[in-house]
Amino acid sequence: MLQRIYYLAAVFVLGLLFAAPARAGEVKQINGAGATFPYPIYSAWAKAYEAKTGIRLNYQSIGSGGGIKQIKSKTVDFGASDAPMKPSELEKYGLIQWPQIMGGVVPVVNLPGLKPGGLRLDGRTLADIFLGHIRKWNDPAIAALNPGLDLPDMRITVVHRADGSGTTFIFTSYLAKVSDTWRSKVGNAKAVSWPTGIGGKGNEGVASYVKRIKGGIGYVEYAYAVQNRMQYALMKNREGHFVAPTVESFQAAAAGADWAHAKGYYLILTDQPGAESWPITGASFILVYADANKPERTRAVLKFFDWAFHHGQKMAIDLHYVPMPDKIVKMVERTWTERIRDPKGAPVWK
Numbered sequence: 001m002l003q004r005i006y007y008l009a010a011v012f013v014l015g016l017l018f019a020a021p022a023r024a025g026e027v028k029q030i031n032g033a034g035a036t037f038p039y040p041i042y043s044a045w046a047k048a049y050e051a052k053t054g055i056r057l058n059y060q061s062i063g064s065g066g067g068i069k070q071i072k073s074k075t076v077d078f079g080a081s082d083a084p085m086k087p088s089e090l091e092k093y094g095l096i097q098w099p100q101i102m103g104g105v106v107p108v109v110n111l112p113g114l115k116p117g118g119l120r121l122d123g124r125t126l127a128d129i130f131l132g133h134i135r136k137w138n139d140p141a142i143a144a145l146n147p148g149l150d151l152p153d154m155r156i157t158v159v160h161r162a163d164g165s166g167t168t169f170i171f172t173s174y175l176a177k178v179s180d181t182w183r184s185k186v187g188n189a190k191a192v193s194w195p196t197g198i199g200g201k202g203n204e205g206v207a208s209y210v211k212r213i214k215g216g217i218g219y220v221e222y223a224y225a226v227q228n229r230m231q232y233a234l235m236k237n238r239e240g241h242f243v244a245p246t247v248e249s250f251q252a253a254a255a256g257a258d259w260a261h262a263k264g265y266y267l268i269l270t271d272q273p274g275a276e277s278w279p280i281t282g283a284s285f286i287l288v289y290a291d292a293n294k295p296e297r298t299r300a301v302l303k304f305f306d307w308a309f310h311h312g313q314k315m316a317i318d319l320h321y322v323p324m325p326d327k328i329v330k331m332v333e334r335t336w337t338e339r340i341r342d343p344k345g346a347p348v349w350k
Contacts, residue, residue, distance in 0.1 A: 027300040033060035034067015034080030035166045036202040038101050038284040040223040042080075044315045045308045057304060063202060065164020065190050071095065071287045077294075078301045079287040082166020083190045087264035096290050096339050098265050098332040099283040100305060102254050102322040103221055105170050106245045106280065108207065108230040110216045111137060112152065115231070117244050120145045122236035123178030123271075123279065129217060130158055131181060132196030137215060145236075152215075159209045159218035162199025164190040170282035171219045174270040178279075219280075222250075222320045237279045238271055245278050250322045253281035259328050288340065295342035302336055302349050309333075 032042075039061040046057035060066075064081035071079030072093055085097055107126060109119060121129075125141050128134045134141055138151040161168045169190045176183040186192050200206040203220045207228045210216040222245045225232050234242045243249045253272040259265060269281045286305060292298035309332075313323040324332070336349035 027055065027296055029056040029058055030078070030297065030300050030304060031058045031076045032067075032078040032080060032286075032301070033062050033070045033076045034287075035064045035082045035284050036061045036204065037064075037082045037103065037105075037167045037170075037221040037282070038080065038321070039203070040221075040227065041101055041312070041316050041319050041321050044319060045304075045312045048312070048315065049304055049307055052307075055300065055304070061202060061204075063161070063163040063190075064166030064169065068287065071289075074289075077288070077297050080284060081190075081287065082282055082284045083169035084266045084268075084283070084285050085264070085287065086266055090264045094290050095287050096335065097285045097287045098335060099259065099267075099324060099328070100286050100308070101316060101324065102250060102269070102281065102283045103223070103320065104245045104250045104253075104278045104281050105167055105174075105219050106222050106225050107233045107235070108210050108218055108220055108225050109233060110210050110212075110214055111154070111231060112214070116225075117232060117234050118149070119231070119233040120236070120242050121233045123174065126233075126235075127175045127179035127182040129156060130160070130175065130195070130197070131179075131185070132158070154215040157213050157216045158194075158197030159200055159206050159213065159216050160194050160197050161191075161206060162201050165202075166190060166282070166284065167203060167219065167221055168192065170268075170270060171280060173268050173282075174280045177271045226320055235279050237275075237277050238273055239275045239277070241275050243276060243278055245320075247317055247320055247322060249276055249278035250281050250320075253277040253279070254283075254322055257283075259331065265332075290339050290341065292340055292342055292348050295348045298340060299348050302340070306333065 042059050050056050064083050067079040067081050070076045135156055137154045143151055172188045172192055176188040200209045203224045206218040207220050207224045210218040234244055236242050252274045253269055271279050288298055309329045316323045337347050340348045342348050
């Protein structure tokens with residue numbers, strides 16, 4: 001009897017030893033960090049993907065700067081940023097990036113009695129507000145854009161991002177294109193030296209501050225404005241039309257995007273031509289290493305985002321994002337096959 005117990009114990013231990021490699025290579029959770037801009041859609045995709053596959057996405061919505069920092073330090077499986085890395089930076093760190101989703105950044109305000117879309121702004125006026133040159137809501141420059149609107153004699157409180165942010169990169173990219181003063185004094189980056197205002201962490205923090213502060217104005221990804229039922233401004237676009245932030249106006253801005261000739265997919269979508277174009281449109285990008293030291297984990301990341309490309313379009317539109325066009329998806333998948341390799345030099349994605 002004792003010999004049989006030893007025999008069964010030995011068989012059990014051997015079974016564990018032989019099974020261990022299979023379990024070690026099985027990815028049950030993928031880890032990412034970065035942009036808050038796409039967080040609502042990544043959360044929706046993650047929930048649906050886990051229900052289908054059992055694989056969980058752990059995504060830290062910490063801002064684009066944090067996402068880039070974490071992928072550089074290899075503490076996550078992928079980074080996410082709304083500010084694309086330049087081709088020279090990608091090469092320096094051995095990274096691959098691709099656009100995963102597109103959407104719009106919108107000015108949000110807190111004014112008594114105002115309906116969403118009830119305020120009109122143009123680029124120069126918006127820049128002057130964030131420069132601190134326009135300090136009251138009944139300033140003549142704002143009044144000229146809003147004839148008939150009863151603007152209050154109320155102090156403007158600017159709310160901006162306190163963290164390194166791709167949403168800030170998109171927003172300041174637009175301001176730098178429409179205002180010479182902004183371009184020369186502040187510039188375009190994930191983090192800038194703000195001339196005025198208070199800082200909130202993440203899109204969530206900016207939305208929260210603007211909702212609490214009477215007379216506040218900030219900028220958030222459109223899904224946050226909708227989810228928080230916030231007042232937003234119409235914007236005068238490059239063609240001189242006042243447009244609302246919608247999936248259609250984001251699509252109009254993205255329509256002329258020439259991804260095929262954008263090295264490393266480095267492309268900025270702000271202030272695009274088109275009568276219906278929303279002027280503060282941007283893409284959000286994913287970052288992984290070209291040399292995949294843990295190919296099974298990189299493959300799991302690619303599987304998730306490939307599933308999102310092909311099965312997450314409706315969820316994206318429902319949350320007011322713009323899915324990537326099919327021709328761009330095919331281009332991205334080709335990049336995965338050609339550029340991302342395992343330690344033996346074989347393609348991680350086939």
